[in-house]
Amino acid sequence: MKKLILQMQMSVDGFVGSDEGHRWQLWEWGDDSAWDEGLKQDFNAVFTTVDTILLSRKMAEEGYLTHWGNAAKKYPQDPFYAFARRIVEVEKVVASDKLEASRWERTRVVSGDLPREVQRLKQGEGGDIAVFGGAGFASALIAAGLVDEFQLFINPAVLGSGRRVFGKGGFGRLKLLGSKPYACGMVVSRYAPER
Numbered sequence: 001m002k003k004l005i006l007q008m009q010m011s012v013d014g015f016v017g018s019d020e021g022h023r024w025q026l027w028e029w030g031d032d033s034a035w036d037e038g039l040k041q042d043f044n045a046v047f048t049t050v051d052t053i054l055l056s057r058k059m060a061e062e063g064y065l066t067h068w069g070n071a072a073k074k075y076p077q078d079p080f081y082a083f084a085r086r087i088v089e090v091e092k093v094v095a096s097d098k099l100e101a102s103r104w105e106r107t108r109v110v111s112g113d114l115p116r117e118v119q120r121l122k123q124g125e126g127g128d129i130a131v132f133g134g135a136g137f138a139s140a141l142i143a144a145g146l147v148d149e150f151q152l153f154i155n156p157a158v159l160g161s162g163r164r165v166f167g168k169g170g171f172g173r174l175k176l177l178g179s180k181p182y183a184c185g186m187v188v189s190r191y192a193p194e195r
Helices: 037-047 057-061 064-074 079-089 114-123 135-143
Strands: 004-011 050-056 091-095 107-110 128-132 149-155 174-181 187-193
Touching (some): 004 114, 004 135, 050 057, 050 114, 057 064, 057 091, 064 079, 091 114, 114 128, 114 135, 128 135
Parallel strands (some): 004 128, 050 091, 050 128
Antiparallel strands (some): 149 187, 174 187
């Protein structure tokens, strides 16, 4: 059975988004990326185990697929962009009750009962499922008990307020699978729900 892996960047104080609009994430992928080589390599390694990406409608419509598709074309041999090429290659599933059909390559739209659709994806053959979306989408998956692994990219920032993903409940306890600090200040902690 496939695992549903939720990757989220968050601040030290547990926020995944800020209403202030200031830059707090060590992201800015490209030449200005603050990620060190070890973090880049480990991030790319995760994508070798993934064969499906589950996206929120908002994330898809805001350009996630187009952006990484363009990056994959622009840097076809750059190992730093291996994950972008993988995003293009794998199946993408956009969860939406508003979209009728996909306008993105290798992408389909699912609607209706999100837990049922996610369980169908998990029953498939192959690699794991990576999830990308905003706080609301992540919170819904967490509250429904659908996440099998959390990969939390803890940024060296304190926001004080903002959006959270664990506000609706979901799991009482998490089991630590691993945690690794990086030279850039990021700490990636991996957890599984204790069932």
